[in-house]
Amino acid sequence: EVQLVESGGVVVQPGGSLRLSCAASGFTFDDYAMHWVRQAPGKGLEWVSLISWDGDITYYADSVKGRFTISRDNSKNSLYLQMNSLRVEDSALYFCAKVSSVAGGFDSWGHGTLVTVTS
Amino acid sequence: SYELTQPLSMSVALGQTARITCGGNNIGSRNLHWYQQKPGQAPVLVIYKDTKRPSGIPERFSGSNSGNTATLTISRAQAGDEADYHCQVWDNSTFVVFGGGTKLTVL
Numbered sequence: 001e002v003q004l005v006e007s008g009g010v011v012v013q014p015g016g017s018l019r020l021s022c023a024a025s026g027f028t029f030d031d032y033a034m035h036w037v038r039q040a041p042g043k044g045l046e047w048v049s050l051i052s053w054d055g056d057i058t059y060y061a062d063s064v065k066g067r068f069t070i071s072r073d074n075s076k077n078s079l080y081l082q083m084n085s086l087r088v089e090d091s092a093l094y095f096c097a098k099v100s101s102v103a104g105g106f107d108s109w110g111h112g113t114l115v116t117v118t119s
Numbered sequence: 120s121y122e123l124t125q126p127l128s129m130s131v132a133l134g135q136t137a138r139i140t141c142g143g144n145n146i147g148s149r150n151l152h153w154y155q156q157k158p159g160q161a162p163v164l165v166i167y168k169d170t171k172r173p174s175g176i177p178e179r180f181s182g183s184n185s186g187n188t189a190t191l192t193i194s195r196a197q198a199g200d201e202a203d204y205h206c207q208v209w210d211n212s213t214f215v216v217f218g219g220g221t222k223l224t225v226l
Binding site for chain 2: 035037043044045046047050059061062095100103104105106107109110111112
């Protein structure tokens, strides 16, 4: 069974930094690109970033480009999101997610980790 | 950048058919995916590539995609179908695009 477990979400002040982690199990982690998707309270889903299976290719939403860095450690089956220069509008539940190679959609999601940016 | 438009909310009577739309420019030329999200839970893929159902998703859920509108149809709506529904496509410039989500209420 595929499991994605996020951690690292806390309350942080504007301008602060945070590192989120996602522990993966139940599938061959280094066969898949991985994504971060966030959801502000009461809002829709917003894609944040993706990383290729080997970590060589990364993409970011314009809203986080230059401030967030996605990375992975395939030896630890782990995905990370380094978040710098945090803003109030970055407050959200952050999900890691995997895309199905067959379906083309996100077939596995973690439960999310909550980031709150407030002074 | 590519945008997907969904109604904010809609309601359906118990046992009736709900049709949730997702609009976008020539969306019919793209593979469209639908997710169901219940309060406090992660999204669940219910329709992929416009019309296909992942294993475990009831046949009551179906999808279509043509022209500028994709539709998720939920037949014989049940109380357990009450949730937020999100549509999603891939885009060459912005990679992943989600609609704003539709809150479905079953009356």
